[in-house]
Amino acid sequence: MFYKIRLGCFLFLLIGSRLCSQFNADGIKTFTLSNGMKFLVVPDNSIPNANMYLYFKVGSRNEYTGITGLSHFFEHMMFNGAKKYGPKQLDKTEEFNGGANNAYTTENVTVYTDWFPASKLELLFDIESDRIASLAFDSVMIESEREVVHSEWRTDLENSPWEPLSQAVVGVAFNQHPYHWPVIGYEDDIKNWKRSDLQKYFKTYYAPNNCIAVITGNITFDEVKNLADKYMAPIPGQTPPPPVHIVEPPQTGERTVMVRQDVATPYLLISYHVPATKDSDYYALDVLNAVLSTGNSSRLYAAIVDNKQLATNIFTDLPLSFDPFEFNVYAECADNVKATDVEAGIYEEIDKIKTSGITETELQKVKNQKLMDFYSQVETINGKSGAVGDYEVFYGDYKKLFEAPENYNKVTVDDIKRVANKYFKKSNRTVGVLQSNVED
Amino acid sequence: MRKYQCLIIAVAAFAFVSFSVKAQNAAKYQLPKYAKFQLANGLTVYLMEKHTVPVISVSAIIPAGAVDDGSNAGLASLTAECLTCGTKDYTKKQIEEAFDFAGADYNTYGSKEFSGLSARLAVKDEDKLLPIIKEMLVDAAFNDSDFIKEKRRTLANLDQAKESPGQVITLYWDKFFYGNHAYGNVESGTVSSVTPITSVDLKIFYKTYYNPQGSAIALVGDFNTADMKKKMETLFGDWTKTNMPSTLTSNPTYNINIARVLLVNKDDAKETTLLIGTKGVARNNPDYIPLQVVNTIFGGRFTSWLNEELRVKSGLTYGASSYFDYKKNGGAFLISTHTANQTTAPTLEKTMEVVNRLQTLPIDDTTLMSAKNYMIGLFPPRFQSSNQLAGLLTGMFWYGYDESYINNFEANVNAVTVAKAEDIIHKYFPKDNLQFVLIGKSSDIKNIAAKYGAVTEVQIKDDIGKGF
Numbered sequence: 001m002f003y004k005i006r007l008g009c010f011l012f013l014l015i016g017s018r019l020c021s022q023f024n025a026d027g028i029k030t031f032t033l034s035n036g037m038k039f040l041v042v043p044d045n046s047i048p049n050a051n052m053y054l055y056f057k058v059g060s061r062n063e064y065t066g067i068t069g070l071s072h073f074f075e076h077m078m079f080n081g082a083k084k085y086g087p088k089q090l091d092k093t094e095e096f097n098g099g100a101n102n103a104y105t106t107e108n109v110t111v112y113t114d115w116f117p118a119s120k121l122e123l124l125f126d127i128e129s130d131r132i133a134s135l136a137f138d139s140v141m142i143e144s145e146r147e148v149v150h151s152e153w154r155t156d157l158e159n160s161p162w163e164p165l166s167q168a169v170v171g172v173a174f175n176q177h178p179y180h181w182p183v184i185g186y187e188d189d190i191k192n193w194k195r196s197d198l199q200k201y202f203k204t205y206y207a208p209n210n211c212i213a214v215i216t217g218n219i220t221f222d223e224v225k226n227l228a229d230k231y232m233a234p235i236p237g238q239t240p241p242p243p244v245h246i247v248e249p250p251q252t253g254e255r256t257v258m259v260r261q262d263v264a265t266p267y268l269l270i271s272y273h274v275p276a277t278k279d280s281d282y283y284a285l286d287v288l289n290a291v292l293s294t295g296n297s298s299r300l301y302a303a304i305v306d307n308k309q310l311a312t313n314i315f316t317d318l319p320l321s322f323d324p325f326e327f328n329v330y331a332e333c334a335d336n337v338k339a340t341d342v343e344a345g346i347y348e349e350i351d352k353i354k355t356s357g358i359t360e361t362e363l364q365k366v367k368n369q370k371l372m373d374f375y376s377q378v379e380t381i382n383g384k385s386g387a388v389g390d391y392e393v394f395y396g397d398y399k400k401l402f403e404a405p406e407n408y409n410k411v412t413v414d415d416i417k418r419v420a421n422k423y424f425k426k427s428n429r430t431v432g433v434l435q436s437n438v439e440d
Numbered sequence: 441m442r443k444y445q446c447l448i449i450a451v452a453a454f455a456f457v458s459f460s461v462k463a464q465n466a467a468k469y470q471l472p473k474y475a476k477f478q479l480a481n482g483l484t485v486y487l488m489e490k491h492t493v494p495v496i497s498v499s500a501i502i503p504a505g506a507v508d509d510g511s512n513a514g515l516a517s518l519t520a521e522c523l524t525c526g527t528k529d530y531t532k533k534q535i536e537e538a539f540d541f542a543g544a545d546y547n548t549y550g551s552k553e554f555s556g557l558s559a560r561l562a563v564k565d566e567d568k569l570l571p572i573i574k575e576m577l578v579d580a581a582f583n584d585s586d587f588i589k590e591k592r593r594t595l596a597n598l599d600q601a602k603e604s605p606g607q608v609i610t611l612y613w614d615k616f617f618y619g620n621h622a623y624g625n626v627e628s629g630t631v632s633s634v635t636p637i638t639s640v641d642l643k644i645f646y647k648t649y650y651n652p653q654g655s656a657i658a659l660v661g662d663f664n665t666a667d668m669k670k671k672m673e674t675l676f677g678d679w680t681k682t683n684m685p686s687t688l689t690s691n692p693t694y695n696i697n698i699a700r701v702l703l704v705n706k707d708d709a710k711e712t713t714l715l716i717g718t719k720g721v722a723r724n725n726p727d728y729i730p731l732q733v734v735n736t737i738f739g740g741r742f743t744s745w746l747n748e749e750l751r752v753k754s755g756l757t758y759g760a761s762s763y764f765d766y767k768k769n770g771g772a773f774l775i776s777t778h779t780a781n782q783t784t785a786p787t788l789e790k791t792m793e794v795v796n797r798l799q800t801l802p803i804d805d806t807t808l809m810s811a812k813n814y815m816i817g818l819f820p821p822r823f824q825s826s827n828q829l830a831g832l833l834t835g836m837f838w839y840g841y842d843e844s845y846i847n848n849f850e851a852n853v854n855a856v857t858v859a860k861a862e863d864i865i866h867k868y869f870p871k872d873n874l875q876f877v878l879i880g881k882s883s884d885i886k887n888i889a890a891k892y893g894a895v896t897e898v899q900i901k902d903d904i905g906k907g908f
Contacts, residue, residue, distance in 0.1 A: 046492070047469065047820040088752060091743045096810040098817015100741070117817045147755025151711075155758055155778050158711050159604040262708050264599035295540035296524075297533070309589060312596045335596045365541045372543035372562060375493040380824045 023378050025402045028388060029221045033228060035237040036209025040388055040398055041224045042216040044381050050118040050217025053385040054128065055393050057212075058205035059108040060183045061244050061323060067197050069185015072105040073149050074201055078112065079103075080141040083134035087141050090127055097123055107179055108322045109393060115382070118218035122227055129231035132211070135202055137195050146190065153184050161267045161434050162330065164259055169271050169432035170326070172257045177248035179325060207238035214389040216381045244323065248273070254426050259434040265312075266339040266435035270329040270346060272423050277320045277394040283407050284415040285327060285423070289318045290366040291358050291416070292329070292349075297365075299349050300329070309334055310342045320394040327423065339433040350424050357417035367408055469820040471846040474833065475665050481681040482653030485672050486833040488660040490826050496566055496661030497826035498559040500577055501834040504649030505553040507622035508685075512637055513905075514629015516649075517550035518594060519642045523557065524548055525586035527575035532586050535572055544569055548576065552614070552627055553768055554838060555649075560827055563662045566671075574675045577655075580646060587639040598631055602900050605706065605713040605879040606778070610765075613715045613877045615905045616702040616896075617772055621692040630903035652679045658833035660826040692770040694719045699873045699893030702908055705882035706900045712784045712880030716791060718870040720764045720771035723839040729852045730864045731764060736811040737861075738762055738798055738869070739775060745794050750777055756787045768839065773870065781884040788892060798869055803861045812853045819849055 023042075032038045059071050079101075081087035094101055099116030114124050156163045167182045174180040184190075213232075215224050251273055275281055292300045293316040300314045311331040318327050331342050377383035392398040400407075474488035509515045524546070526532040539546050544561035557577060561569045601608050611626050618624035626633070657676070659668060696718055721731065732740070739746035739762025750760035760777035775795075779787040823829055823846070836842055876892050878885060879900065889895050898907040 047824055049817075049820050088743070088748075092810070095741055095743050095814045096806075098813040100814070100818055115818065115821060120817075144753065144755040148751055148758055151756070151779065152758040154711050154780055155606075158709065158713075158778075159606045161603055263603055265596060296536040297540040302536075305593070306589065309592065312593045312600065332596075332600060334592065335599075361541070365543070368541060368543035368562075370543070372495070372545075372560070375495050375562075376560075376825070379493050379495075379826065380821070382821065 023384065025399050028398060030398075031225055031228070033208065033233045035233060035235055036207070037228070037232050037235075038212045038392075039224060039228055040212070040214045040392060041219070041221045042214065042381075042384050042388060043218075043220060044216055044384065045218045047381065048118055048218050049381065050116060050121060050215060050219050051381055051385050052114045052116075052124050052128065053214040053389050054112040055212045055214070055389050056110045056112075056205060057108070057210050057322075057393065058110050058201075058241070059106050060181060060185070061107050061178045062205065062241065063178055063181070063185075065181075066189060067193060067201075068181040068189045069149070069183070070189075070193055070197055070201060071110055071205075072183055072185065073145070073190070073193055074198060074205075075103045075105045075110050075112075076145045076149055077137070077142065077198060078131055078135065080145055081136040081138050082131040083136065084130040085127055086136070087138055090131065093123070093127060099124070105183055106319075107183055107325070108320070111389070113382075113385075121215075121219055121223060125227040125231040129235060132206060132208065132232070133235045135206070137198055137202075139195060142195060142198070146193070149184070150187075150190055153187060153190060156184065161261055161263050162269070164261060165267050165269050165432050165434040168257045168259050168434075169269050169430050172255045172432070173251070173271050173273065173326060173430040174248055177246050177323060178244065179248070179323070203238060204241050208232060208235050209237040210241060212389065212392055214385045214392070216385040216388070248324065251428050251430075255430040257430065257432045258438050259432065260436070260438040261434050262436050263434065265333040265335055265337070266342075266433055268311075268331045268333065268339045268342050269432040270343065271430045271432070272327045272425075273324060273428050274318065274327045274423050275324045276322055278396055279324075281419050281422070282318075284411050284419045285318055287363065287366045287408065287411050288353070288416055288420060289316050289327065290369055291353075291362050292316045294366070294369055299353070300346065303349050304331065304342065304345050308345055310337050310345050314346075320390060322394070339435065343431065350420065353417065353420045354424065357413045357420075360413060363411070363413060363416070370404075370408060469823070469846065469849070471823070471832075471843040472829070474660075474843075475669065477669070479652065479673060479677055479679075481677070481679050482651075482655075483676050483679060484656040484837055485669070485676075486656065486658035486837070487663075487665050487668050487672070488658070488829055488833065489663060489665055490660050490829065491662050492826075494563045494662045495826060496561055496563055496659055496663060497830040498557070498561075498570075498573060498657065498659055499827075499830035499834040500557040500573075500657040501655060501838050502555045502557075502577070502650055503553075503654040503684075504555045504645070505551055506625040506627040507553055508645070508649055509625050509629075511633075512629075512641060513626045513633035514594070515637060515641060515645050516555055517627055517629060518591065518634065518637060519582075519645050520548045520550035520555040520557075521594065522582055522587055522590050522639075522642055523576040523580045525590060526581040526583050527572070528579035528581060529575060530572055535576075538568060538572060542569060546573070550627065552623065552625070556834070558827070558830070566663070570671065570675060577650065577657075578676070578679045580650075582639045582642045582646065584639045587642065591634065591637065594629070595631060595634055598628060598634065601628065605704075605709070605900075608904070609713050609715050609877055609879055611904050612702060612704055612879070613717070613772070613774070616700075616877055616908055617694075617717070617875055618692050619695055621690070623692050623767060623770065626904050630905065632903050647682070648685055651682050651684055652676065653681055653684050656834050656837040658830045658837075660830040660833070690769070694770075696873050696875060699875070701876040701878065701889045701893045701895045703882055703886060703889050703895050703897045704877065704879040704900050705897060706879055707881060709781065709879065709881040711778050711780050712787075712878055712885055713778045714787070714791075715774055715776055715877045716874055717772050717774035718874055720773040721766065721868065722768060722770055723766035724768075724841070725766075727864060727868070728766075729849070730856045730860055731868060732815065733808070733811050733853060733856045734803075734861050734864045734869065735762055735764060736815055737803065737807055738794075741811075741814060745797065746775065746777075746791070749790050749794050750779075750787060754786070754790060756783050756790065760791070766839070773868070781881055784878075784880065784885045785888045788888065795870055795874070798865055799871055803858055803865075805858060808856070808858055808861055812856065815853050816850050
């Protein structure tokens, strides 16, 4: 599922580097308004620009059957008019002032991203506070936007076989937890959302106490604090949203799912249940993720794509999540290769790790890769906001970004072997295949 | 699941409430200093110091593109892919292990007009990895066993790519639009053109086109220019200069005397993927910036006329945009969108309405100012990372512009007047005889397509170029 954000930022070996003086935990100042809205401020004067990333803790895991996809639809509706900036005015005003915006929705969060000349910071506070305080729910805009989302649903399916396959796999891997349905929702729910559903969602989830704001760029802490007091503080907090109480029961046997689509060669997705991002096993799993598929020297690429030529493409991911989610292995079969052969080849590689672990060289390789990832993120103001926001929201504290070196350095070869054995079990996996012929 | 996802983002007019309407001037951005020099063998080198993080970004550009493929479509692309398959002193495995262990990225690619290599590595690894980069560009081995594997993957990818109409539609467009001119060559190749290619073909192509003369390499990062200059001289000084082949010199001819439609039938399509366009301009066109300003208004951002009509007002699509595809000796202007099978007709009608509106309705001051502010305001973040800057430098080399593009950007954007915008519209933007490529379910959309021009129908499973 490519629309999910992927974590690419870790801080390694920063001690001794010149970065320390420019970007460390002390360089980030925070404050929380009395209504519960938290701000993280990251001054960076390398360009005359700034950004504002607003993380709302709401995603498809907060939905239920009948309103699936509503979080994502809501993301669209946040651009369709509020009290001061009416329909279309938000985008027009931002663009007139040299800015742009976007947003994304995952199973866990909805994130709004603004990019603008730093001199326009107050305008952005005015715009954002307007829609958080008093979003309009214009009936004409709702119907028009419903069609836009329907088109997005259609074009995702039209352009990537991974989309229908991923949807099928989560549908089988999760029986009870709301990770069961796709972020974009079911087509019949897309056609069915009501204005009242949106209004209820707004009151519940778009309260300032459910939002974390990250602002990076050529701005100062005092500026941000003063503007937050002026524009955001008057918005009343709300009763915190109800927790997602459903816990997916442990899987007790392998599950499989087959999807028919006219494709050249089969697509294979193997998905293992793993704990949430905050779990202590996360770092070891993330190292395993890189060992398996980062670079052509990785275990799976070298064995499956290069040596055995069973697949043309292979990759893995470990998405950030609030609740226990999935570790995914994706492969596109080579010409005239069956999905079962690729699957067997993947298990063979995983079993090697379960039996013999990984080498110290591989472990060091991953640590080096994480450091380079980190450099990429902190080189731009947008990379910084994304990293700081992800750590604050998914790890529970932005400071964990700076503790990552220690946390990754704690990972041992034995830890990798242990988590591989703990999670990569037959009974804990769901195997999905998408191919043309499903009758044989 | 994003609000907006499109090739290009782009404008609009409006009134707003409490903030003054004036041009932006806060975002003045100047390109950092850099050194440019040429080695005796003709290789052009760009060095730019950037000390934000301890990394170096590399971008190399070689005058070897699909335009040079001749009858072997895909040759330049496959050659570039195989640069990583082993060199004189390093096996494929050694290259992969060296880069991966260092956490470094590298990528080689063939495009329409040129091939390239990009890489990003930690400063502490430069003495280990720069020599490998040098060998990929100068002493690639193209041994048979690795080539055969790469070719097999390439052939499978050619079929897999068609499972994403949005990914392949530009290949159809180029072939349909440029015809037999070299710009019509299919960069990726086709199954029938790639199948006969051998490692010997790659070696010959490499020897012919990978020449220091006509190539450039840019390094941006945490180094000292004088030291790095010496290193580059040592590394690349022995790259032997050979006779440069005659590269693409002809300008494309544009078959736009009549409206034409290429209909690519995909039986299981639920939506129609569209490209609509006409003749564009080369990158060195003196009106480059005014063209971008007008395109921002027309289809280059979220509040553009196209996206406003097709998405915001009517919900016909998730996104509609337009852009100029600039090449060295010509180019195209393109409108890109997609819609459900059953809304293909209104989508085409609306698109044509917006095309006509640009020619008939005047651009007002507020709209123009908005587009200018937008371009200027969002300019600096485009050149913040060392990767972005290295790409900019080799782009300057290839298309023949310099830092004045960056340093005068704001002034040149602001200089565009309403009168100039009107001139640009009448001179460059389409009026009639548009060309259409539609990928979709023929039985649902064939009659609609026929209203827009002479239809040529082909099947998506056939090689690109077959039947048109």
